[in-house]
Amino acid sequence: MVIILKNYKKPSITVDILIFNENNKNINKNSEFILIKRKNDPFKDYWGIPGGFVDYGESTEEAAIREAKEETNININLESLQGVYSKHDRDPRGHTITIFYNATGDFNEMKADSDAKDINIFSYNDLEKISLAFDHNKILKDYFSKINKINE
16 A cells, blocks of 8 residues: 655655776775766756666665666666765755665776766766766765775
């Protein structure tokens, strides 16, 4: 049975997927990952972590795999949940909660698709040179800070 809550304002759920090369077995600050350049507003022409909205009836894991394929053309191996970001003003379209995963995939399959205007390979040190969408700068800094502590 499905209960529809009509008078209850709800946030939207999104997923973001940080994709590393499947040949990289030791993720660190020098590891290469994929970002997409957004084709549409908000944050048109900004770089961002591939991702998007979870469809009704879809798990966040299914959404992550679908969104990665739609935006990067890569069939990913979802590795693990890395965080949840829920600040009410993280998306100018409204309150969204993002579920952040890391994944691996074959970079040879990479091509900009769907909402992506461009796609490229970056490393952590490149982040200070580019403008990132939404709160993706915070997400990436948090992730690499955690990875750095694990590798120490």
